[in-house]
Amino acid sequence: MHDLTEGVRRFKRDIFPPRAELFAHLAGHHRPATLFIGCSDARVVPELICASEPGELFVIRTAGNLVPAHTPVRADGVAASIEYAVAVLGVSGIVVCGHSACGAMTALAEGHDLTGTPAVADWLRHADTARARAATPSTGGTDPVDALIRTNVFTQLANLATHPSVARGLAAGTVTLHGWVYDIATGGVEELDPATGRGNALAA
Ligand code: ZN
Numbered sequence: 001m002h003d004l005t006e007g008v009r010r011f012k013r014d015i016f017p018p019r020a021e022l023f024a025h026l027a028g029h030h031r032p033a034t035l036f037i038g039c040s041d042a043r044v045v046p047e048l049i050c051a052s053e054p055g056e057l058f059v060i061r062t063a064g065n066l067v068p069a070h071t072p073v074r075a076d077g078v079a080a081s082i083e084y085a086v087a088v089l090g091v092s093g094i095v096v097c098g099h100s101a102c103g104a105m106t107a108l109a110e111g112h113d114l115t116g117t118p119a120v121a122d123w124l125r126h127a128d129t130a131r132a133r134a135a136t137p138s139t140g141g142t143d144p145v146d147a148l149i150r151t152n153v154f155t156q157l158a159n160l161a162t163h164p165s166v167a168r169g170l171a172a173g174t175v176t177l178h179g180w181v182y183d184i185a186t187g188g189v190e191e192l193d194p195a196t197g198r199g200n201a202l203a204a
Helices: 002-015 017-026 077-088 103-109 118-134 144-161 164-172
Strands: 034-039 057-062 093-099 176-182 189-192 199-201
Touching: 002 017, 034 077, 057 077, 077 164, 093 144, 103 118, 103 144, 118 144, 144 164, 144 176, 144 189
Parallel strands: 034 057, 034 093, 093 176
Antiparallel strands: 176 189, 189 199
């Protein structure tokens, strides 16, 4: 905790003052343009990757950047955050960002024993479709973890589209979906092409 306290001190002393005007504006305005759904992994920091300022990204981070499909029975925190971002804040772009060396995808791709972490095992079922797709011969030849990381992004984009607020936005043309993969070692970001499944460097 000492590190965090020191961090707060530095924020107050060095980072806040040059942005005081921005924060004063943000105190009364919340209109982010993008909903960014990434992994909880400590190495994947949306604001840093996108060089974005406070107020620009509405962020949801879950283990494995998983988005449970819509269920009419019981909405969870992820569903509520998606709905709020789209229906209330009016985000126009939604990014689902996977990343290299993802612990969740590695556990699934390598079949790790998750009996000691039942909540994790249960949560990762939201990647079952990705796992099934990644196991097909068409993805053969590539690293199984890497293949699952990519396939999982497409699966979560499909899950995202089942949420009524997102479906309405897609039908009206007011929302666009994007699948990204971030590489921790190089800092590179690829945008995945739904037609080919391949990634194209977002900013060469
Ligand atoms: Zn991860």
